[in-house]
Amino acid sequence: MKIIVTLKQVVDPLTPVSALKVDGARRKILGPPDTPPVINGYDEQALEAALRIKEEWRDGECQVIALSAGTGFDLDVMKRAFAAGADELVLIEDTALDTWDVSFIVRTLAAAIKQLGGADLVLCGRQASDWDNAQAPLMLAELLGLPCLTLARRVEVKGQHVQVERVLSDGIQVMEANLPAVVTVTSELGELRYPPMRARLQAAKRRPRTMTLKELGVTATPPAAVEMLDLSLLQIERDCQFVKGASEAEAGRMLAELLIGGGFIKPQQA
Amino acid sequence: MSGILIFAETDDGTILPNFWEQVSAARQVADPLGGGLRVAVQGSQIKDASDALKSGAEQVYVTNDARLGEPWSEAHLETFTALCRELQPELIILPRTLLGMEIAARLAQRLDAGLAQDVMTMQLAEGKLTVTRPVFGGAASATLRLTRPPWIIVPRTGAFAPAEPLSTPKGELVARQANLVDDALKTRRISRTRQTSKINLERARVIISGGRGLGGPEPFQLLHEIAERMGAVVGASRPPCDSGWVDSGMQVGLTGKTVSPEVYIAVGISGATQHMTGCSSSRVIVAINQDPDAPIFRMATYGVVGDWKQVLPGFCEALA
Ligand SMILES: Cc1cc2nc3c(=O)[nH]c(=O)nc-3n(C[C@H](O)[C@H](O)[C@H](O)COP(=O)(O)OP(=O)(O)OC[C@H]3O[C@@H](n4cnc5c(N)ncnc54)[C@H](O)[C@@H]3O)c2cc1C
Ligand SMILES: Nc1ncnc2c1ncn2[C@@H]1O[C@H](COP(=O)(O)O)[C@@H](O)[C@H]1O
DSSP states (O other), X not given: OEEEEEOOXXXXXXXXXXXXXXXXXTTEEEOOTTSOOEEOHHHHHHHHHHHHHHTTSOTTSOEEXXXXXXXXXXXXXXXXXXXXXXXXEEEEEOGGGSSSOHHHHHHHHHHHHHHTTOOSEEEEXXXXXXXXXXXXXXXXXXXXXXXXXXXXXXXXXXXXXXXXXXXXXXXXXXXXXXXXXXXXXXXXXXXXXXXXXXXXXXXXXXXXXEEOHHHXXXXXXXXXXXXXXXXXXXXXXXXXXXXXXXXXXXXXXXXXXXXXXXXXXXXXOO | OOSEXXXXXXXXXXXXXXXXXXXXXXXXXXXXXXXXXXXXXXXXXXXXXXXXXXXXXSEEEEEEOGGGSSOOHHHHHHHHHHHHHHHOOSEEEOOSSHHHHHHHHHHHHHHTOEEEEEESEEEEETTEEEEEXXXXXXXXXXXXXXXXXXXXXXXXXXXXXXXXXXXXXXXXXXXXXXXXXXXXXXXXXXXXXXXXXXXXXXXOSEEEEEOGGGOSSTHHHHHHHHHHHHTOEXXXXXXXXXXXXXXXXXXXXXXXXXXXXXXXXEESOOOOHHHHTTTTTOSEEEXXXXXXXXXXXXXXXXXXXXXXXXXXXXXXXXXX
16 A cells, blocks of 8 residues: 655744735745744645554555655655654655646646656645645646545545545535545544654654656646736734623623624524 | 636535626626626536526526536536536636535646636736635735636635526526446445534624634534524634534635624634634624634724633623
């Protein structure tokens, strides 16, 4: 069993808007200079899904490879994949990969997957928190000609199939696909395990494998189907009117009265 | 390549209300684009396909098939791709639902089309389509140019006011076959469990949402009680959904539902951009949070700094 997990390095999505900056020329969002990037949250969860599958196999029978395309990798951050239990970490680094062009990223990931000899299962996050596209895994599946199941909170390999529990907006759907397949993971799956100290120390000593666009034979072919013309931060602020009372319960009562008085809410007749 | 094709998603055989927002987006560019409007309705036991003619479409293609009665993306995608290949539309508009977003991405790869998800505004000039959309969890806005057709767009829920249905539609209904070969499909449905009560957050007038600050599933009972007293619907931020305190269908935000009620009351929610992007167009936002520095107070109209355990009983009493 060979599982490839795609990881994207992103600016921490919990950075307050006031601490973000836009690099106008490169149409990029920058975090504060002293804060490290993170592995996209859903991708960590995809890694967790892979590690849970690996636990079902005997030692050496299931291999988990983490794969990332990007630029300016923070190795301490990316090596957390090793610490958590990935067998290999493959980084494709090139400034050209810092792009809005999903199709280019997808062609790069597909080429790398082929270079790695393919996979039985490709696990991805449901979306990356920088551009919120939720596109790459679906396009990757199309390009590789693989079935794709999305929004999994549980992923189970059963012989030649993968079974997932999908979280829909109104319930749960269980779906199955033939292997090899692409599966995207959602937050209900749970957090990536926190590795013990020993694993973290060992991970620090390990080296990622690197691949170049040239080796993979991938080039950006402009004009891209979608170009970013402009990027700006949104500061949605309202003047908050604080409701204060003699006690917190009193403030709650005053708040309700204010909303009723303003015609915003209406008490229902019992 | 010419004209506009709308994918009308159905649920239980009924076209989703998103359809009229898609029509509104289509009407914005229909004149300069030319080529007319067509609609694809896919589902099982479709009841109201003729309503789609009131969009002004020349043809409404109706594909009725038991396998299209669920958000099974492969079945829908294969069916819709065949139609797109036949009609060669210049612009394709899908609804911002889990199914719509997924078909959009895979179709973009199949048709080598430019795709923009979560579109707020749209403009056509000199043969190029320019759109704006939020990115980075709603912290920023990007202006994108879709360089060459075909174009695929997924309008943000609520960004385009629903279009007015025409009183005298002129178009025709065209029945189609799904042409799905079960053995050729690579994915299979095993089962589906739906929530018994259909809560419609997207169209609610008043919403009261709970966050991680509620500390567990039980306090949501109190939210339901309060909601009942003021005719509201209960929502949640992501942590209560991830922790299984409440159904994931209640999640508001970037990866949950986009809502725009008259009043949005957030209890024990810090106000992360990924949550606020789902409710920022509410007319009034009310925050109850014990931390005076919580970011939500910068986006709220009214706020109470305090422990919900004290504040909510007072609030509830005033509704009696
Ligand atoms: C790509 C991506 C997509 C996401 N999508 C979504 C989404 O769709 N929806 C969503 O909600 N989140 C989403 N998130 C997560 C989001 O970033 C936040 O982590 C989340 O919204 C935080 O939820 P919260 O405010 O309930 O919890 P917290 O941030 O932990 O805040 C809890 C709040 O409760 C307050 N509190 C605690 N105890 C009390 C008390 N007794 N009385 C009053 N107040 C109290 C605290 O002061 C605090 O402000 C997404 C994140 C990413 C990266
Ligand atoms: N540059 C990348 N390197 C590795 N994985 C990626 C990259 N871009 C996207 N992905 C994967 O695709 C998912 C969806 O990304 P997106 O379509 O950008 O929202 C992410 O959660 C990742 O798992």
